[in-house]
Amino acid sequence: MKYTLITGASSGIGYETALKFAERENNLILVARNEDNLQALRAKIQSQHPKLDVVIKSVDLSEPKKVHQLYEELNDYELQTLINNAGFGDFNQISDQDFDKTEKMIRLNVEALTILTSLFVRDYENVEGTQVINLSSVAGYEIFPVSLTYTATKYYVSAYTEGLNVLLKNKDAKMRAKVLAPAPTDTKFMQRSLDKDNFEYQGNVENYNTPEEMASYLLELYDSDKTIGLVNAETLKLELKDQFYPINNLSGDYD
Amino acid sequence: MKYTLITGASSGIGYETALKFAERENNLILVARNEDNLQALRAKIQSQHPKLDVVIKSVDLSEPKKVHQLYEELNDYELQTLINNAGFGDFNQISDQDFDKTEKMIRLNVEALTILTSLFVRDYENVEGTQVINLSSVAGYEIFPVSLTYTATKYYVSAYTEGLNVLLKNKDAKMRAKVLAPAPTDTKFMQRSLDKDNFEYQGNVENYNTPEEMASYLLELYDSDKTIGLVNAETLKLELKDQFYPINNLSGDYD
Numbered sequence: 001m002k003y004t005l006i007t008g009a010s011s012g013i014g015y016e017t018a019l020k021f022a023e024r025e026n027n028l029i030l031v032a033r034n035e036d037n038l039q040a041l042r043a044k045i046q047s048q049h050p051k052l053d054v055v056i057k058s059v060d061l062s063e064p065k066k067v068h069q070l071y072e073e074l075n076d077y078e079l080q081t082l083i084n085n086a087g088f089g090d091f092n093q094i095s096d097q098d099f100d101k102t103e104k105m106i107r108l109n110v111e112a113l114t115i116l117t118s119l120f121v122r123d124y125e126n127v128e129g130t131q132v133i134n135l136s137s138v139a140g141y142e143i144f145p146v147s148l149t150y151t152a153t154k155y156y157v158s159a160y161t162e163g164l165n166v167l168l169k170n171k172d173a174k175m176r177a178k179v180l181a182p183a184p185t186d187t188k189f190m191q192r193s194l195d196k197d198n199f200e201y202q203g204n205v206e207n208y209n210t211p212e213e214m215a216s217y218l219l220e221l222y223d224s225d226k227t228i229g230l231v232n233a234e235t236l237k238l239e240l241k242d243q244f245y246p247i248n249n250l251s252g253d254y255d
Numbered sequence: 256m257k258y259t260l261i262t263g264a265s266s267g268i269g270y271e272t273a274l275k276f277a278e279r280e281n282n283l284i285l286v287a288r289n290e291d292n293l294q295a296l297r298a299k300i301q302s303q304h305p306k307l308d309v310v311i312k313s314v315d316l317s318e319p320k321k322v323h324q325l326y327e328e329l330n331d332y333e334l335q336t337l338i339n340n341a342g343f344g345d346f347n348q349i350s351d352q353d354f355d356k357t358e359k360m361i362r363l364n365v366e367a368l369t370i371l372t373s374l375f376v377r378d379y380e381n382v383e384g385t386q387v388i389n390l391s392s393v394a395g396y397e398i399f400p401v402s403l404t405y406t407a408t409k410y411y412v413s414a415y416t417e418g419l420n421v422l423l424k425n426k427d428a429k430m431r432a433k434v435l436a437p438a439p440t441d442t443k444f445m446q447r448s449l450d451k452d453n454f455e456y457q458g459n460v461e462n463y464n465t466p467e468e469m470a471s472y473l474l475e476l477y478d479s480d481k482t483i484g485l486v487n488a489e490t491l492k493l494e495l496k497d498q499f500y501p502i503n504n505l506s507g508d509y510d
Contacts, residue, residue, distance in 0.1 A: 064358055094376050094422075102373075103319055103366060110411070111361055114404060118357075121349050142501045143418040145425065149369060152415035155500075156365070159398050160407035167349075167400040245410075246397045 001053065003077045005029040007061060007116070008086030010037035012187030013135070016215035017083060018045065027053040029077060031070065032086070033060050061086050061112040062104040071119045082120045082132040083218070084113045089150040089193030098195075102149055109153035114160065117177070121164070125173040133222060134161040136181045138233050141244060147193065154181075158228075159245055165227050166247050178226070180218050183233040184208040209236050256308065258332045260284040262316060262371070263341030265292035267442030268390070271470035272338060273300065282308040284329060287341070288315050316341050316367040317359040326374045337375045337387040338473070339368045344405040344448030353450075357404050364408035369415065372432070376419070380428040388477060389416040391436045393488050396499060402448065409436075413483075414500055420482050421502050433481070435473050438488040439463040464491050 004021045008014035010032035018030055022045045030038050035058035042054045055077065059070050087109045090101055117132055124130045139147065140154030161179040168175050184190075186208050190199040201208045209217075209231065217238040221229035226240035259276045263269035265287035273285055277300045285293050290313035297309045310332070314325050342364045345356055372387055379385045394402065395409030416434040423430050439445075441463050445454040456463045464472075464486065472493040476484035481495035 068354070094373050094380075097373050097377070099323070099370060099373070102369060106361070106366055106369070110365060110407075111358060114357060114361070114407075115354060118349050118352050118354070122352070125349075139503075142503045143414050143421070144503050144505055145418045145422040146505055148415060148418045148422060151418055152365075152369075152411040155410040155414035156407040159410035160403060163398040163400045163403045163406055166398070167403060170400065248394075248397045248399045250399055250401055 001027055001078060002080040003027045003029050003053075003055070004081040004083065005031065005074070005079055005120075006083040006085055007031045007112075008135075009041065010034040012189065012211045013182065013185060013214045013218070014083070014085040015041060016211040017085065017218050020215045020219050021081075022049050022052060022054075025049065025052065026081070027055075029055045029057065029074060029079075031057045031059055031061065033058060061116075062108040064107060064111050064115060067112045067115045068119075071116065079120060079124060080127075080130055081222070082116060084116060084132065084134045086112065087135060087153075089147050089189060091147050091150070091190075091193045092195070094148075101195075105149065106153060109150075110156050113157060117160075117164065121168070121173075121175060121177075125168060125171075125175040128174045130175040131178065131222060132161075132164075132175065133178045133180055133218060136161070136179045138181055138183050138231065140179070140181050141230060150193065162227060162243060162245055163247070166243075166249075170249070176227075178221055179228050180214075180221055181228065181230045182209065182214050182217075183231040183236055185211055185214045187211050207234060207236055256282055256333065257335040258282045258284050258308075258310070259336040259338065260286065260329070260334055260375075261338040261340060262286045262367075263390075264296065265289045267444065267466045268437065268440060268469045268473070269338070269340040270296060271466045272340065272473050275470045275474050276336075277304050277307060277309075280304065280307065281336070282310075284310045284312065284332060284334075286312045286314055286316070286325065288313060316371075317363040319362060319366050319370060322367045322370045323374075326371065334375060334379060335382075335385055336477070337371060339371060339387065339389045341367065342390060342408075344402050344444060346402045346405070346445075346448040347450070349403075356450075360404065361408060364405075365411050368412060372415075372419065376423070376428075376430060376432075380423060380426075380430040383429045385430040386433065386477065387416075387419075387430065388433045388435055388473060391416070391434045393436055393438050393486065395434070395436050396485060405448065417482060417498060417500055418502070421498075421504075425504070431482075433476055434483050435469075435476055436483065436485045437464065437469050437472075438486040438491055440466055440469045442466050462489060462491055 395413035
């Protein structure tokens, strides 16, 4: 029995993506900090798709030890798809920077994503039909000085994931690695980025997608043979691309 | 009395950069893990420039708490220039990945650089003549799948530093932020990246600079009004640029 693992599944793009994979009768492993939300999502999915196995894991992935521990706990499940969707932004100016938040963001957006992806690649790269989709952002392809550290983490994610797919192709592995780069999407992202209790996209952000639209785009990328799904921030449409950043195919044999 | 703070000063580009700033009669704060090497470098500098104050700090910057502690210890010194040179690579394949090394690398190349830069900006951004130079790599502008996680950390550094300079200019701050992106340079970099006891550039790497050449390029970037010093990996020459990655100047006022 094969599973799709989705991080940050308790709300927003992750939540809607879980519903989409459930519609396709994929068994699910749903990870997020908020256990109540995960339980409610599981109940909703199981009422519609009673045959599916839905495993929930309440974990704070900004602690690297817990990322390793989570993966070990999943040892008995056969994974097919990994969606690294968990992540948040930081819109504080440097003068007001909360370093705990910055470090948590780097550990979640960068470290946890790298650890989970590496463990998944290590175990499944030669299994037909396996795929990892990492959530970057338009800020992984264009610098937003207003969210400097967040932008930089997304440059990391884009370069890492694009490079990983080249690496997999170069060694004839069966797994594919893809990067989804959303434009603003009506989720809790801005709320957390701005440290606000609430944030209304309507009236505050010029163009934005709904999380349902982004989940559809994610599935479109999943089904395609392209590497990158970049959302055009003006038209809000998905653009599928093979590659964005240049690749140096130095072999690395230094013996 | 003003100081130039250089991390990773015990060897390679950092070591040679310390000598160059000493030639210009800059007081120095030299940071690295190896205290013996720092003491030898201080002795060498003080024999040639007896008037200079050379402070050495033996710290492992891959531990974020120690980065904050270091900066606090420097409270009594007036800083003028920050050179974030400390960093290392990881050329292990994913199947052989040592996660401790990966996490240390992310904490040094990404977290420590972000923390030190932010603290420096916070205290000195409105002081004329202040400057931060962050060491990226040609791998911050071109993906090297053979050193995937390292490449991704350098994409972080490039985007972060380019964006920071825009942010500083937008608010009419006096500080400048610049990014130096070396091509291969004959230092201990490859040795550490490949986990070898020794590595000869001669015969193993087609084109490389000496650390003295890179230190000269760093000073050339320091003296220029350009943001990026990118070393052309074929000609090994320095190319100075205003900007590389596109900038989105969204204001970020969401009130």
